[in-house]
Amino acid sequence: MDSDFWSDNRKAQAVMQQLNALREEVTTWESIATQLQDLLALAQLLEEEPDEDMQAEVVQSIPPIEEQIEKLQFALMLSGEHDERDAIVSIHAGSGGVDAQDWAEILLRMYLRWAEQHHFKTEIYDYSEGEEAGLKSATVEIRGRYAYGYMRSEAGTHRLIRLSPFDAAHRRHTSFAKVEVIPDVEDSIEITIRPEDIEVDTYRSTGAGGQHVNKTDSAVRMRHLPSGIVVTCQNERSQIQNREVAMKILRAKLFELEQKKREEETARLKGEHVQADFGNQIRSVTVHPYSIVKDHRTNFETGNTEGYLSGDVDPFIHAYLQDKAGGVDATEQA
Known part of the structure; x- marks a missing residue:
């Protein structure tokens, strides 16, 4: 209600976005509370007057609410200064020649599918094609609440081990790609660029x-x-x-x-030793001689390489954030 509120339009819009996000969060929790109260009232009625159809309806209503609560509880771990912001993701082919460039493109496709599953908007700002296949580098912005909070777990070097489709002898190759993730902080900080x-x-x-x-x-x-x-x-x-x-x-x-x-x-x-993280692989994907995806920071792993490369990255993101928050050991979660 401040008369000067809209004098700085960019700042006002940022405040309104934050307000809308908070309002949405509160509304979601209130909606869950209302649903639980209604289900409790129905359960009490069923104790007095049993009805098999209504009981089945109540039972079927519980899992979706539990899943929603689990997602909201998980979001509580996204409490970093910029976790709520959009993410700018850059992918660079590393060592491994054509295979590495193909691997970089596979990663880009994987993250685009992951973003789509989360109803995030994406926009590719830069795409440098590989000489024979794949890409040399690409930059994409993922827009949505907590996009950076989720994606920051993906920053680092990713390794792929497979039978190369570009090798006439079909030998096993190891290739690398680097993922950089930074928050879109344009409206929140002052960076002077002369x-x-x-x-x-x-x-x-x-x-x-x-x-x-x-x-x-x-x-x-x-x-x-x-x-x-x-x-x-x-x-x-x-x-x-x-x-x-x-x-x-x-x-x-x-x-x-x-x-x-x-x-x-x-x-x-x-007095702590600072180690550069460039070149230290954070995750390995092996599709030959066996199928496994393993995160070397949390030890979380899965044998479903196909699902992972199709965008099922959430289990690894969850394991990373739980590990950072001092939660359940990722190996136990696996």
Whole structure:
């Protein structure tokens, strides 16, 4: 009701988004409480006047409510500063040649399917095709409440072991891909970027084809000279739109860099050893000579590689968050 509330439109919209999210959360809990009260009242009536059909209806109503409560309880673990925000996910092919580029594309497809299952919106900002197959790198934004809270468990190096479809001798190959996950913090922090610290190149879009490719130099490559960070965007039709998106991603990456510096300095002052996580595989997918997906941080594993690669990533996300929260051991959960 403050008369100056809408004077800063961006800030006001951020507050309204937070308000709507909180209202939705409270409404959900109140709805569950009402359903449980109604079921309890029905159960009391059935004790006095048994009715098999109504009893079956009550019993069938319980599992969906239990599942909803379980999801809400799990969401309580997503209490990080930026967990509620959208996620910017970058995937880079690592060592392994064509197999690694194919593996990177498999991961992109897996996360897009996971996002779709959670009713999150996705937008691919950059896609660099592989020379023979797959992709060299791709950047996608996943939009939805807690998108970053879920996806931060996926940051790191992922390994694939399989019989290579690109090897004429059909030998077993090991390939790697790196996943980077950062929150979209554009509206929550102030990152000063001086114009003289930015070097911008434009080029013709080289996406997967069709509507994603145009005949003008609308794609943007932006380099931040002090940090060496490079971001690209070729999704939008206009160069101006691509510049705006590239700047948003750059701000997020600079924020992440600053956060890492602070964490490393804190660890140094505490006398702890800081180990770079680049190249340390967090998860391995093996499809030959046996089928298994294993997370090396939590020891959670599954033999359903097909389901995992089709987007069933939640068990690994849950195990990671429970492990971080000091919950049940992931091996017991498995």
